[in-house]
Every structure is written in C-alpha cells, then in structure tokens.
Amino acid sequence: MNIGIVGLGLIGGSLGLDFRTLGHQVLGVSRKPQTCELALQRGAVDQASPDLALLSTAEIIFICTPLGAMQKTVQQLIPHLGTEAIVTDVGSVKASVADALHPLWPRFLGGHPMSGTEAAGIEAAQSQLFQGNAYVLTPMDETPIEIILIVETLVQSLGGTVYKCTPAEHDRAVAWISHLPAIASTTLIAACLTEPDADVLKLAQALASSGFRDTSRVGGGNPELTRMMAQYNRDALLQSLSAYRHTLDQLTQMIEQGDWDMLTAQCIQTQQVRPQFMLPP
C-alpha cells in the first residue's frame, strides 16, 4: 500500500520502519525539515516533506502528532486527500479524537498502539515496536466495515494484537490502567513534599528504595503527557479518581478503626487479582 504518516516521532517513525520492511511505500510528513531528513536517513520513510501535499497519493494516513495537533492537522490534510483515503490516528485517548476527526473525515478509524518507551522522537524509533503488544481500534457505528478490515490487517502485519471497542470503552479502560496510575503516582511524590520536617523528608529520600521507585515512576514521567491525557480524557479520569478516592477512604477507615482483618482481606484480594492485569496481550 501507499501509506502516509504525519508526525515522525517514536510511533510514526517506528510504523514507517516496519511498513517499509513489509514492502509498503511510506510517505512521511513532519513540520521540521530536519526530522524529515533524519527519517529518510534512518530508513523510516521512502519520501519525506514538511508539505502535506506529499500525501495526495496515500491510501491510508496515520496521524501520529500529539493529541493537541490532530484536529488542525486533519483540517489541513483534507484538501490533499484522495476521496477513498483512510485516516487513522495513534492517540492515547479516543473519544475526544473521534469527536474531533470523524466529522471532518468519515473514513476515519481511531487507533491506539499500546507500545512506547520513555524515549521520544525519530531518534527513538525502532523496528518491531508493536510486536506482541496490544493495539486498540475504536470503530463507531458509522465506520465502514472495509476500513476496519484494512487497518486491522495492517496492525496484525506489525505483530500487534488487535482489540476492538468503542472510543468510550477504550477511554475508561486506559483511565484505570494508565491515567489513574499517573495521577496516583504524581500524588504520592507531591504528598511526600508536604512533610513539614526537612530532616524527615531528607531521611525519607535517603531510605526510599524499590517500592517507592516503582510506585513513583509514572508520577515522575513526562509532565506534558500527563497533562494531555488528563485534558483529553478528563471525564473518564475523573470517574476513576472518584472511585479511587472512595476506596482510599475505605482503606483509611480500616486503619483508623484498627480493622486489621478487613485490611488483610482487602490486601489478599488485590494480591490475588493483580496477576489478571499482568497477562500478555
């Protein structure tokens, strides 16, 4: 196929590397000429340009920009699109993206590759990034069936495991396992800083080991990503936060009241169910 990619970062660049290996023609667009040059050098694209007109022959276009740039990107892309072109995206939230993009281009299907590293940019792009990982597609009632089939086949050719659900279901699921953990983890670090005794805080920092390291990792991550997921998945995140706060209050009450049997029962339950979140996709 003739595949377009807008946004040549970690995801866009990695898609390009794999699609070229699979024999597709890959056309890449980045605002920055230097990124276009790097993408060509790395073999992530066959052609690259800052000009969206490059994509006039593309049969499917992957929008790989940050969430905040997607709507504007597709608006600017439309004049160049062939009538049969398919548009898909790789954003980490889906309902707000679908609300923004589907009215612009009905041949749109949202997607979310659950692949990533802490690194970013075309320099971090790697082949087989999607191999063995979940890749969610979020068709709507109006989505033409052949579009779903084409995107699904492409994703499977990358080695990704396809999950299909509505945009809203996706957003609730990732609120639980990605966005809520980010806020809970940020809260943990921020709460420690409220310790009024500087010596105790210093001691806490010195004594922190693997438990704190793991629990705080995503809270020490990219601030822009955390802001974006909160902004674009606000409703689902607030629902999860509300449940989290209620559960926190219940556990706190068990500790206040010294109800150790109940606390132990809760911990036994979480110990037992956690492996269900650890299965390979």
Added chain:
Amino acid sequence: MNIGIVGLGLIGGSLGLDFRTLGHQVLGVSRKPQTCELALQRGAVDQASPDLALLSTAEIIFICTPLGAMQKTVQQLIPHLGTEAIVTDVGSVKASVADALHPLWPRFLGGHPMSGTEAAGIEAAQSQLFQGNAYVLTPMDETPIEIILIVETLVQSLGGTVYKCTPAEHDRAVAWISHLPAIASTTLIAACLTEPDADVLKLAQALASSGFRDTSRVGGGNPELTRMMAQYNRDALLQSLSAYRHTLDQLTQMIEQGDWDMLTAQCIQTQQVRPQFMLPP
C-alpha cells in the same frame, strides 16, 4: 563477638551468613527445629536451637522475628541474658518496638536494615544482603552511647550505610516511602475492581502494561506485611494518608476545573524532585 540471632528467616539468616564470614560466633534460635537444621546446613549459624537458653553467652542479640512476636520473644529471652548483653531488632517500624522492648531491657537499640527481597525464610537468606543498603539505627535519649557504637560498627562491617534518627522520625520517613506507597498501590488495584462494566474491566486488564505493573506492584505484595506495617505504624501512616488524600483532592480539582497550567506545574515539580528519592544510600 558472640552474636545471637532469634528468628532465622531472610534477615536473620543473612545476618548469620555475613557475621560468620567476618569471624564472629553465631548462635541461632528458631521455634522450628527444621529451620535450625537448615540454618546449620546453610552455614548461617555455628549452633542452633529452639531453646533461647542457647543465647546465655551472646554479647549481642538480633531479634529478627515478625513484629508481632518481638515483645514476647524478649520477655522469654530476658532470663537467659547476661547483664551486659545488648539487644537490637530488625523490625520495619521502630516507635512501637522501642515502646515495647526498651522498658524490658534498657540495653536495647532499635534497628531497621533497608534490605529485603520478595522472598522469605532461611532458604532466601543470602550473603552481602546488607552491602550498599541503608541500615537505620534509632537510639533514644537513654540509650548508652557504647551500645550505639557497637551496633554501628557491626552494621558498617556488613557494608551497610548507617542512618541515625529517633524512632518517631524513622517511622514518619518509612510511612512516606514504604507504607503510604503500599496503601496507595493497594487502593489502585481495588479501585479498578469497582468498574461496573465487566467488558471494560477485562479490556483494562488486557491493556495494562509497565505503568500499571510498576504502580501496582507493592499493592499486590504480601498482605501480612501490609497489615503489620499499618498496625505497628498506624499514626505515622494515617498522617501520610491524610496528606496524600489532600494532595489527591488538589490534583482532582485541577482536572475538574481544567487548570492545565497548574497540573503541568505540579507534574514538572514531581518530575524534578523524584531523582532525590533515587539516590544510593
């Protein structure tokens, strides 16, 4: 020295291995004859017995039982102790242990080696477990200075980095970096289970990856350990939980009100301070 160890699990056994390597005489006591036998086989002790009378010649005794058994253990130990014997412990909370043990034996000094693995028992004991890790000593005003020096010297010979503070300071520090993370992590898993739509929960479980794995790890840990730390460090933990809940409410409010600049500023702060919790001891 002639060193006694009561409780031949991961910590007690590992202390024995290192102290014997350093040339000390190690006397070990475990309730279970089978554990005594294993400790002898593994070279963790020179002599072992279920009978505390074995420790009558010990110059220093490490109490390595679970927190809940320490008071009773020391009560039973006292008739066998030489008048100059030093008693120390390795419990993960210190104020409640000091309150229980110091009145029984004034030549007591609390300690907490910040070493551990997920494994437990004499089978998990290993040499150099304490090498490069923090080891907190919690002297009180009444603690004889020579006791502090002796224990400190022993800990340093294990390769541990000694931190000295009051029992209360220790308990507040570990509430922040160990006990609060355990409850926050337990809460995360438990909150996910409140999702009313079984399909969404199943999807969340399928999509969970490294962020959830790390944030939930200690919440999926040993229920008995979580209960014990909550029970024995209740006051400090409740203080940390209160601050955590307040901080959570602040972050939730930023998201509710769409105050993305404030949320970003908070995330930038946590990103910047987290490395201060990651320094080697």
